[in-house]
Amino acid sequence: MYAPAGVKTSRDYPIPDNMKAWVLGDPGELSLREKPVPVPKKAEVLLRIDAVAICATDLEIIYHGPPALIRGGMPHNQNFTPGHEYMGTVVALGPAVDEYRIGQRVTVEIHAGCGQCKRCREGMYTACHNYGLNYGDVDKGHRANGFTTDGGFCEYQVNNINTLVAILDAMSDEEATLVVTAGTAMYGLTELGGLVAGESVAVTGPGPIGLLGVAVAKALGAQPVILTGTRDNRLRIGRDLGADHVVNVTKENAVEAVRRLNGGKGVDYVLECSGAPNAVNEAVRMVNRGGKICLAAFPHQETPVDIAEIVRNNIYVYGIRGEGKSATHRAEAFMSQKRFDATKVHTHTFPLDDLPTAIRYAKDRVEDAIKVVVKARGVSAAQKVAAE
Ligand SMILES: [Zn+2]
Ligand SMILES: [Zn+2]
Numbered sequence: 001m002y003a004p005a006g007v008k009t010s011r012d013y014p015i016p017d018n019m020k021a022w023v024l025g026d027p028g029e030l031s032l033r034e035k036p037v038p039v040p041k042k043a044e045v046l047l048r049i050d051a052v053a054i055c056a057t058d059l060e061i062i063y064h065g066p067p068a069l070i071r072g073g074m075p076h077n078q079n080f081t082p083g084h085e086y087m088g089t090v091v092a093l094g095p096a097v098d099e100y101r102i103g104q105r106v107t108v109e110i111h112a113g114c115g116q117c118k119r120c121r122e123g124m125y126t127a128c129h130n131y132g133l134n135y136g137d138v139d140k141g142h143r144a145n146g147f148t149t150d151g152g153f154c155e156y157q158v159n160n161i162n163t164l165v166a167i168l169d170a171m172s173d174e175e176a177t178l179v180v181t182a183g184t185a186m187y188g189l190t191e192l193g194g195l196v197a198g199e200s201v202a203v204t205g206p207g208p209i210g211l212l213g214v215a216v217a218k219a220l221g222a223q224p225v226i227l228t229g230t231r232d233n234r235l236r237i238g239r240d241l242g243a244d245h246v247v248n249v250t251k252e253n254a255v256e257a258v259r260r261l262n263g264g265k266g267v268d269y270v271l272e273c274s275g276a277p278n279a280v281n282e283a284v285r286m287v288n289r290g291g292k293i294c295l296a297a298f299p300h301q302e303t304p305v306d307i308a309e310i311v312r313n314n315i316y317v318y319g320i321r322g323e324g325k326s327a328t329h330r331a332e333a334f335m336s337q338k339r340f341d342a343t344k345v346h347t348h349t350f351p352l353d354d355l356p357t358a359i360r361y362a363k364d365r366v367e368d369a370i371k372v373v374v375k376a377r378g379v380s381a382a383q384k385v386a387a388e
Helices: 056-063 179-191 208-219 232-240 254-261 279-286 307-312 327-336 352-364
Strands: 018-024 030-036 044-053 085-093 105-108 156-160 164-166 201-204 225-229 245-248 267-272 287-295 316-319 346-351 371-375
Touching: 018 352, 030 352, 044 105, 056 352, 085 156, 085 179, 105 179, 164 327, 179 208, 179 267, 179 287, 179 327, 201 208, 201 279, 208 225, 208 232, 208 267, 208 327, 225 232, 225 254, 232 245, 245 254, 254 279, 267 279, 279 287, 279 307, 346 352, 352 371
Parallel strands: 201 225, 201 267, 225 245, 267 287, 287 316, 346 371
Antiparallel strands: 018 030, 044 085, 044 156, 044 371, 085 105, 105 164
C-alpha cells in the first residue's frame, strides 16, 4: 500500500504502489508497462491523471525526440513516459504542502522552473537556465513533465504546486486539458505587450494554439482578429471562436488579404502558429511599421529571413516557449467565465489503453481530428467518443 514517509494521503483516494504507464522505446514505439507510482517531494503533489490531450509536440517527441531531453539526451529507450497536457485530481500531498487539498481538481502547466535562476526569478520559468537539470547530483528541481521528466500518459504523476491551476467543477476534464493550450496563446500575447484591446491581430496557422490564440485575442478586445490557414473546417472553428475574418491561403495571398482586411495597412500584431517555412517573412509583411510578431511555432529546417524588411520597418520579433508568466491562470479565468468555448477544438476522446489509436487520429488528422484526449477511466474500451 502506497504510504511514503512525509506524504499525506487520504482513505478516500486509495493509491496503488504501481500504475499503468506508456513508455517510449524506439522512435514511434510506445508500450504499456507497469511503473511505481511516483512520490511527491517538497512543494509537490501527486495527481491522479484524469485526462491528457495529445499535442503536436508529443508527436515530435515520440517520432523524432527533440525537444524532449532525458538525462541530457534523446528520450528513446530511457523508460520515459511522454505526455504533457493533462489534468487530474490531487490525491497526495508532499511534505508541508497546504496550498491544495486532496480531492481537488486541477489542470497543470508543463514547466516547473528551478526557481533560483535569473529567468525563473523573472517569471520566465519556461526558459529556465537549469532546463533539464533534474537528475541525480545535478537535480536543480526543474521539471518539464513529458519533456525532461515523466509525463502524463500514465495513471499518476507528481507536479510542483507552482504548475497547478485549480479548476471549477463545472469545467469538464477535456476542457481542462486545454487550459495550457490557451495559456500558451495568452503567454504569446502577454509577451507582445498584452494590451491588445482595439489593436489589430493576425493569427497564422489554425492549429490548437492558433485557434485558441484567436479566442484569447478576441477576449482581450483585439479588433479585428484575422485568422489565416489552409483548411476550411479549421477556419470555420476560428470563426466560432471569434475571428472577424478568415483567409484560406490556398485561395488568396495571405499578406494581401490581411492588409486588405485591415483597411489597406498591415496589422499591429501577428501571432505566428503555423511553423511554415515562409511564415516569418509573411508575418513581417503582414504587420504595419513598428508592429510586433510573436513566433509560437517552428519549422523543422533553418529558413532565410528578410532582415532588411524587419530593420527598415522597426519590427519586433519575439519567440516564446510554452506557457510562462502564469499565463495559464489568466487563460483559465477566461475559460471559467465562458468568454470563449475552448471545447470547440476538442474532437475525440479515447481510453488511455488505446493511446496508439489516439495518436494515429491526432497525427493523421483522422476524421478532421484537432485535439484528441485520452482518459484512464470513464471511456469504454471499444468506443471512441467524438465530441459534439
Ligand atoms: Zn503541448
Ligand atoms: Zn530556473
